[in-house]
Each structure stands twice: as structure tokens, then as C-alpha cells.
Amino acid sequence: MTDNYSFFEQVFLVAQLIPKGRFTTYGAIANYLGSKGSARMVGWAMNGSHSDTNPVPAHRVVNRNGVLTGKHHFGSPGIMQQLLENEGIKVENDQIVEFDKYFWDPAKEL
């Protein structure tokens, strides 16, 4: 209980820090946390995002190709894309358009 700042908590915090209209990748977060290869844990942490007190914009986290791999974990597939488009991010064929333009890297932006 005292060690709430585990890998998961860090992932939640970073995800919540993603600016609106931008997105990041699992690898970028993992890299920022110092564990480059633990991108899976970032995704797994998102699975437990419901455990966090504050809402976690998991829809702003995609894989390194900009593909909405985790869209099935939302209420229904399509929600994730809709949320991204709602913030001005174009998504086509489950993939983010202009990846480099909207990419937000915590290691660089923070």
C-alpha cells in the first residue's frame, strides 16, 4: 500500500499527462520509465487502469506503428478511434494519420 508508485502507477501518471490532441506509444512510456523492453507492461497496466482513482486516457496510447491495437479493450471497438478523432487526431483503418505530427514523447516533452 505504501508503494503505490510501482511501474503501473508511473504508467498511469504519464498517460494522464498526455496533452489533449496528442498521443504516445507503449514503448515511449516504457522507455521514459527506464524499462525500454517492458512495453507489454505498459499495455498490461492499462488493463488495470480502471484501478486508478483518476481516469486514464488509454485511447491516447497506441503501439509504435500508431495502430489502435487496444481498441478492443474499450467498451466497443470504434470508441477509441472516435475519442481520438474527437480530439483532432485523424484515424484511418485503425491507424493514426500523421503519426510524427501528433506523437508525444514523454522523454522529450517532459
Added chain:
DNA sequence: ACGTTGACTTATT
């Protein structure tokens, strides 16, 4: 308690 799975990524063949 051990083995498998998982919202991933990089390296090697």
C-alpha cells in the same frame, strides 16, 4: 506453485 498469456518492441535468421 508452475505454466501460459498479454493493449509490445527489437534483434536475428
Added chain:
DNA sequence: AAATAAGCCAACG
């Protein structure tokens, strides 16, 4: 260039 292996670490059965 495409396919396969390995690495990550935690949760689930």
C-alpha cells in the same frame, strides 16, 4: 524484405 526468436514483468488458471 519477411518470418521467427527472444526479452519484458505481472496477472490468471
